[in-house]
Amino acid sequence: MFNLLKEIRIRFSSDREMYRTLKNIFGFYPENIFLYKLAFRHRSAATEIIGGSRISNERLEFLGDAILDAVVADYMFKKFPLRDEGFLTEMRSKVVSRSQLNKLCLKLGLNNFITAGSELHSTWRSINGDAFEAFIGALYLDKGYNFTRQIIIQRIINVYFDMETLMSTDFNFKSKLIEWGQREKRNVTFHTTGETGTNHNRLYLVDALIDSEVFGRGQDFSIKGAEQQASEKALTRLREENLLTTVDPS
Numbered sequence: 591m592f593n594l595l596k597e598i599r600i601r602f603s604s605d606r607e608m609y610r611t612l613k614n615i616f617g618f619y620p621e622n623i624f625l626y627k628l629a630f631r632h633r634s635a636a637t638e639i640i641g642g643s644r645i646s647n648e649r650l651e652f653l654g655d656a657i658l659d660a661v662v663a664d665y666m667f668k669k670f671p672l673r674d675e676g677f678l679t680e681m682r683s684k685v686v687s688r689s690q691l692n693k694l695c696l697k698l699g700l701n702n703f704i705t706a707g708s709e710l711h712s713t714w715r716s717i718n719g720d721a722f723e724a725f726i727g728a729l730y731l732d733k734g735y736n737f738t739r740q741i742i743i744q745r746i747i748n749v750y751f752d753m754e755t756l757m758s759t760d761f762n763f764k765s766k767l768i769e770w771g772q773r774e775k776r777n778v779t780f781h782t783t784g785e786t787g788t789n790h791n792r793l794y795l796v797d798a799l800i801d802s803e804v805f806g807r808g809q810d811f812s813i814k815g816a817e818q819q820a821s822e823k824a825l826t827r828l829r830e831e832n833l834l835t836t837v838d839p840s
Contacts, residue, residue, distance in 0.1 A: 608703055615698055616745050622732050625650070629724035630700070632717055634707030647724035654727030657735070658686055661742045669753065679815040684761040685751060688822050691719030694750060700725060716826055763821035767798060770825075770834065777801050780817050798824040 605623050612626065613619050620626050629650050631637070636644035662685050666678045684690065695701050695718035704721050730738045764780075771778030777800065784795040794813045798806040798820035805827050808819025828834040 611699065611703075616741055618733070618737075618741075620732055625728035625732050626725065627703075629654075629728040630703040630705060630721050632704060632706035632721070635705045647721060650724035650727035650731075651720050652727070653730065654723035654725065655686075657730045657738060658723060658726050658742065661739045662686055662747070664739075665743055665747060675812060676814065679810070679812055679818070680761070681753075681756060683763075683815065683818045683822075684756045684759065685747065687761055687763070688716055688719045688826050691722045692716065694746065695719060695722040697750065698722075716830075762818075763825055764817050767821040767824055770828070771800065774833075780820065782813060782816075783807075796820045800824065 605627065608623065608626060609619055628645065629647050631646050633644075633646035633648055636646035659682070662682045663678070666681050666685075670678065670681070700721060701718050704717060706717060726738065726742070729741060733741075768778050770776070779799045779802075781797045781799060782794060783797050786793045786795075793809055793811055794816045795807070795809050796813060796816035796819075797804045798808070798817070806820040806823030806825075808816040808821070808823065810816040810819060825834060
């Protein structure tokens with residue numbers, strides 16, 4: 591009886607398309623549809639609430655990024671029990687890279703739900719990947735960590751990623767950024783700006799600088815991983831500004 595009432599409510603809901611899409615792709619109906627609608631609201635279309643604050647998917651993106659990193663790290667740790675930290679960091683980076691998340695959002699059709707300012711929709715290169723991370727954040731808040739982990743592994747990693755192909759694919763964003771700098775005669779450097787935690791829980795914060803200007807920031811439990819994240823973000827910005835003429839980060 592409960593499921594029948596839910597089906598009827600969804601059928602007549604103004605958000606029925608989103609309900610049905612998530613059910614078809616991931617096998618579940620949302621409990622709190624507002625979270626998912628917010629996940630697809632880009633900051634260029636942020637709505638104002640009481641007190642002048644503007645709401646968008648940025649907070650959910652922050653949360654989803656952390657959840658996705660944790661799940662993929664756990665998956666890689668168990669998938670490759672004999673490989674070292676450097677290999678695991680690189681494999682995780684290949685799965686959660688901005689270019690991969692942009693592609694995932696498009697393959698899943700989630701981009702159809704994104705609300706953004708018209709002036710940004712065609713030029714904001716990371717809008718799809720940001721929305722995907724925000725979706726993961728919404729899923730976590732709506733269904734909890736274990737459910738979210740199951741969706742990421744069974745419905746995303748197992749369906750859209752081939753580990754053998756990933757292992758042979760070059761996703762070294764740091765090398766690509768340095769190569770671009772050499773060709774364009776620009777000074778590319780990396781600066782560790784801080785670290786938090788202790789021992790194996792130490793989180794490193796790294797900036798990627800071009801001619802002393804910060805172009806990307808990354809954080810990871812290894813300096814290498816943080817440099818890769820910062821480099822990818824720097825490459826994304828270079829593409830947005832039409833400066834990336836010699837190296838493609840994807």
